[in-house]
Amino acid sequence: MDLLIALAALFLLMFVAYRGFSVILFAPIAAMLAVLVTDPSAVPTVFTSLFMEKMVAFLKLYFPVFLLGAVFGKAIELSGFSRAIVAAVVGLIGASRAILAIVLVCAVLTYGGVSLFVAVFAVYPFAAELFRRSDIPKRLIPGTIALGAFSFTMDALPGTPQIQNIIPSAFFHTTAWAAPVLGVVGAIFILVSGLGWLEWRRRQAAAKGEGYGAGQLNEPETEADAPLASPYVAIAPLVVVFVSNKLLTMLIASAYPGRHEVRLAGMSAPVVSDAAALTAIWAVQGALILGVLTVFALAFRPLTRKFADGSKTAVAGALLAGMNTASEYGFGAVIAALPGFVFIRDALGSIGDPLAKVAISVSTLAGVTGSASGGLSIALAAMSQQFIAAADAAHIPMAVLHRVAAMASGGMDTLPHNGAVITVLAVTGLTHRHAYADIFAVTVLKTAAVFVVIGFYYLTGLY
Known part of the structure; x- marks a missing residue:
């Protein structure tokens, strides 16, 4: 019975998210219903002292990353730099390779620090134009964007500033650059296999005579006559984020080697x-x-004209994304405290191999919550000490644990109720029935990549 209560709460949250209801509203409702059935007298205390405490703790650590990522992405968009990057990539590899072009553009943006949600809005108008020009079915656009923005640049490539690559560092005392060899191996597998899948689907459609399609919804109006910035100027802010992330990681580690204490005059x-x-x-x-700051320095005049309204949109997006994830984190903390979760934890904990245990646990919880960062946070908050103890016993470095956990979070999270999936379908004007199959294929490949990385580590010892 205890297990059924925990599962019912999880599936209720999945159901309402799939139906389009707010996770911010229904995460506490689902959690408190589970507590109500378990112990009615515990509801007020659990809500205030567990759900809210964990939700606020998540925001304290990670909301600045959500906010700054959203503002940076919006600045890249408003400055016109995203359009310039798209044009440069298309010019480099050719408009005939539309799928590869869009994957690379998404990868450049998200690896450079642009939020994956922002990347969807920034890239879609150009994806639609390229796919229409190449007569590729529009239904392949969501899968293409998912491969470029939601997969290898999100959590596999070393140094990526996406939140899924940052969360494990707080638990394992690692950095965003953990296990670079494994990250690159995983990224190559995902990119090659994902492109292979999408190209096969394109050829299938071409053989059937299926083109872009008529009467599509949400067709964008592109600013074809607007002047473009130099691609070298446009990519400069992304390079600054990438390089400074590495440099600051080293500088902060040397300047603040352990616990740091501050006492200002007004502090008791x-x-x-x-x-x-x-x-x-x-x-x-x-x-x-x-x-x-680099975007402002390079495009001050066009950016300042639009930044007041654009920054409001960015802040609203960051608040929504941050609160969604934080609510799922609070929900997970409550579920982890229920008697039924003990069964789930023991079942996952009984997996013998330390890295397989991390991969399956994180992927399972990310799939249930429909959130890579939410599922990752829940799994690590509940089981990180188990993971660390098992890894230490097997002499596995924490960097390897970091990379496996991060990559596992970005696989089964993209089930139909995932927020990014719903967003990309809404932006492109498509439905799950038309376009989800290719997103799911990328999801399966992404999940498989974690085990490819684990096998590579065990075979070579490289990380």
Whole structure:
């Protein structure tokens, strides 16, 4: 019965998310219903002292990353730099390779620090134009964007500033650059296999005489006559974020080697932080700030004309994404406290291999919650000490644990109720029935990549 209560709460959240209801509203409702059935008297205390405490703790650590990522992405969009990057990539590889072009554009943007949600809006108008010009079915656009923005640049490539690559650092005391060899191996597998799948689907459609399609919804109006910035100028802010993230990681680690204590004149007690656990978070925040300043320096006039309204949109998007994830984190903390979760934890904990245990646990919870960052946070909050103990016993470095956990979060999270999936379908004017099959294929390949990486590590010992 206890297990059924926990599962019912999980599936209720999945159902309402799939139906389009707000996770911010229904995560606490689903969690409290589970507590109500388990112990009615515990509801007020669990809500205030567990759900809200965990939700706020998540926001304290990660909301600045959501906010700065959204502002940076909006600045890249408003400055016209995203259009210039798209044009440069298309000019480099040719409009005839529309799928590869869009995947690479998404990869450049998201690896450079642009939020994957922002990348969807920035890239879609050009994806639609390229696919229409190449007569490729529009239904393949969501899968193409998913491969470029939601997969290898999100959590596999070392140094990516996306939140899924930052969260493990607080638990394992690692950095965003953990296990670079494994990250590159996983990224290559995902990119090659994903492109192979999408190209096969394109050829299938061409053989049947299926083209872009008529009467499509949400067709964009592109600014074909607007002047483009130099591609070297446009990509400069992304390079700044990438390089400064690495440099700040090293500088912060040397300047703040352990616990750091601050006591200003007006404080009655010192403020203490575990700098070793926060290095990756501080480095990404600093890198994104430098990225925003670089965009302003390079495109001050066009950006200042639009930034007031654009920044409001960015802040609203960051608040929504941050609160969604934080609510799922609070929900997960409540579920982890229920008697039924003990069965789930023991079942996952009984997996013998340490890396397989991390991969399956994180992927399972990411799939259930429909959120890579939410599922990753839940799994690590509930089971990180088990993961660390098992890895230590097997002499597996924490960097390997970091990369496996991060990559596992970005696989089964893209089930139909995932927020990014719903967003890309809404933006492109398509439905799950028309376009989800290719997103799911990318999801399966992404999940398989985690086990490819684990096998590579065990065979070579490289990380």
